Amino acid sequence: MDFALNSGRRAKIILIFKSKLRIHLLTPNFKRSDIHASLRQYRDNLEAIWARFCMHIGTILHAQCVPPSNPICVVSVTAPTLSPGAMMTTRASANNACIRQCRSAFLHPDVSFRLLPIRRPSKNHWLPFDSARRTLARCDGRGLDREDPLRLFRMFVAVLLLLYPATALAQTVWDMPTEYPQSAMPGLGITTFATRLAELSSGKLQIKPSFDAAAGIRSAGMLTAIAAGRVQAGDAFAGALEAEDPIFALPSLPFLVTSIAEARRLSELARPYLAAALQKKGQRLLYLTPWPPTGIWSKIALNTASDLSGLSIRTYDNISSEVFANIGAKAATISFADTMPKLADGSINAVLSSGDGGAGRKLWEYLPYFTAINYSLPLSVASINQAVYDGLDRGLREAVDTAASQTETELWAALSTRLQENYARMRASGVTIDSNPAPAIVMAFHDGAAAAQSAWCARSGPVCPQILDAFNAGRP
Structure with a gap:
């Protein structure tokens, strides 16, 4: 069974059985853009919808159903044991069975199929709507309403929506x-x-x-x-x-x-x-x-200000690069995602970071020391x-x-x-944490920090006093 979406002035949604049965859903006056607009909001979960649709069709027909690689275009079903005669026995028994199966599968009394047997179908041959309507058998046995040609298209969309009633709508x-x-x-x-x-x-x-x-x-x-x-x-x-x-x-x-x-x-x-x-x-x-709070991860313990000048450190923005360069360190602004390769190849030996969560689990593989300078809480x-x-x-x-x-x-x-949780994990993983760094370490940053703040104020214009004056006024 192949499932296809055909576009054009008179769009059709057609289910084709290998046993030469065709289910026609004819929707006159629908263009490709009309149908795609109706289905676009379901695009992200169409693949799951098709898989569920396929599963139910396979259950009803005792067939194997293969979902499409492009869920908007084609679904294929192999049903070698089916024949037109088996599917279309007497209208009464076929309809009664179909009602039970359709309603059980799709959980809604209004969902139905229209089955149309076709003799010697040729490629690209579709029966006219008026001819097809006289030979269609619906699940519920009622006749087709000529005055409602869009009913079939709405029923098809209803199938898609009812398969996922809680999540498919406008997801x-x-x-x-x-x-x-x-x-x-x-x-x-x-x-x-x-x-x-x-x-x-x-x-x-x-x-x-x-x-x-x-x-x-x-x-x-x-x-x-x-x-x-x-x-x-x-x-x-x-x-x-x-x-x-x-x-x-x-x-x-x-x-x-x-x-x-x-x-x-x-x-x-x-x-x-x-x-x-x-x-x-x-x-x-x-x-x-x-x-x-941000600190310094390093390969060696930082005990004196001179230890800072030996750092080749990853910083996280231009200001922090300027601050560390001011104390004699070799600093480079590197995204966290690119930091691990730099540590692995030895091009850096320190990282400015809090090491929060999973970030710390990566850093302590290379850097066993953490100095809590409380650089910032970014x-x-x-x-x-x-x-x-x-x-x-x-x-x-x-x-x-x-x-x-x-x-x-x-x-x-x-x-x-968070800080206590991070520190507990770090210590358990062998990281040495200096929670009270030497005053010389902290003082080494002060001149650079003051210069960085002044430079930022110059770049930000009137925003600087508007924010910092209010911030400083709120301090005890």
């Missing part, structure tokens, strides 16, 4: 990548957002997450990828986006915040500016992802293409906003115990 799937591991804070954010959004939208909106830059997108390229439509949403480390707008570097300014409470207060002050910067890129801010930024968001109805937009708000609340709650 949309968004790709949402991050360059960090699933167990790091950005990965936790995406998985939490996916869960909350599916719940709040009753399954109509689904997130397809990807981690460890599996989608080939690093933080620095995330906004461009979202704007270009490569993905619908994503999570990026804010500091890596400074080239897009200076505001993104604010959360990772060195030694600006000293606690989770201060980091959260700074994030609230920065939120409208971050949202405005994203809006200029055609995107909408979903939520902010907080990180634990943020990542999760955003969505504004046009994608605007294309949703009001209820789904509210679901997105609520899911994003809940996600950020849960992330800040998780951060309160």
Whole structure:
């Protein structure tokens, strides 16, 4: 049995049996674009729908059904034991059996088939609608209504929808990548957002997450990828986006915040500016992802300021590169996804990172020392293409906003115990943690940190005093 979608001025959806039975669903005046528009919203789960459809057809016909590689085009079924005579015995018995099987398989009393025996069918030969209607046998035995020529097309779409009544309706799937591991804070954010959004939208909106830059997108390229439509949403480390707008570097300014409470207060002050910067890129801010405090992972213990000058260190943005270069280290801005190969080939011997979650599990394979200098408590930024968001109805937009708000609340709650959890795993894996580095180590960064903050203020213009003055005024 072959299943085909044929396009044209008079589109047809046709089921063809190898035993020379054809099921015709004739839909006059439908163009290819009309049918594809009706099915486009189900594209992401059509493959699963076809597989289920195939399974039920195979059960009814005692046949083998092969789902298509392109689910919109063709489904093939092999039914060598069937014959037209076996299928079309007497109308009464055939209809009664068909009613039971159709209703059992598709769980709806209105779903039906129309069976049409064809003698010597030739290639590209389709019987006219008026001729076909007189010989059709429906599952429920009632006649075909001549005044409703679109009924057959609607019944076919009903089959697709009824196979997945809870999830198929208007289901949309968004790709949402991050360059960090699933167990790091950005990965936790995406998985939490996916869960909350599916719940709040009753399954109509689904997130397809990807981690460890599996989608080939690093933080620095995330906004461009979202704007270009490569993905619908994503999570990026804010500091890596400074080239897009200076505001993104604010959360990772060195030694600006000293606690989770201060980091959260700074994030609230920065939120409208971050949202405005994203809006200029055609995107909408979903939520902010907080990180634990940043420290230095190294191959050797850092005991004196002179030890810092021997570092070839991976930094996460231009400001941190400038700060470490100022103390004599060899610094390079490298995305986290590209850091492991650099450690493996020996081109770097230190990493500026919190080592959160799965990130730490990778770092301690090469770097057995961690110096907790509390360089910053940075943020990542999760955003969505504004046009994608605007294309949703009001209820789904509210679901997105609520899911994003809940996600950020849960992330800040998780951060309160995250540092202790990370440290426990690190120590259990043999990492030596210096929680109270020598004052000389900390003081070595102060001049560079002050210079970096001044340079950022010069680049950001009036935004700098608007945010930092309010932030400093809130300090005890």
